[in-house]
Amino acid sequence: xxxxxxxxxxxxxxGHDKNELYLVLDCTDTEALLVNGKNxxxxxxxxxxxxxxVRVSSSAYLSDNEKIDNxxxxxxxxxxxxxx
Numbered sequence: 437x438x439x440x441x442x443x444x445x446x447x448x449x450x451g452h453d454k455n456e457l458y459l460v461l462d463c464t465d466t467e468a469l470l471v472n473g474k475n476x477x478x479x480x481x482x483x484x485x486x487x488x489x490v491r492v493s494s495s496a497y498l499s500d501n502e503k504i505d506n507x508x509x510x511x512x513x514x515x516x517x518x519x520x
Contacts, residue, residue: 438486440468443496445516446489457513458482458489459497461504473509492516 440446440463448456448470458470461481468489469481476482497512498504 438491440486440489440491441496443498444491445493445497447492448484448488449490450488459509459512471509472513473506477506478504
């Protein structure tokens, strides 16, 4: 079982959003709240089962108590896609 935690970049592996990249806003053992800054802003995160996600980053982009805005999320995901 993979360890998905707050601040990681993940890829959806099933559902209508298959292959989409998201930043994990919050996470429990079985579910994660995901944002991408565009159609999933911080005000309306997507809840998804962690078994439908795959971890693609090895380091966290958010600290535990850091507030984040949509423009920063978009920049983080854009920079990650450039480096892929």
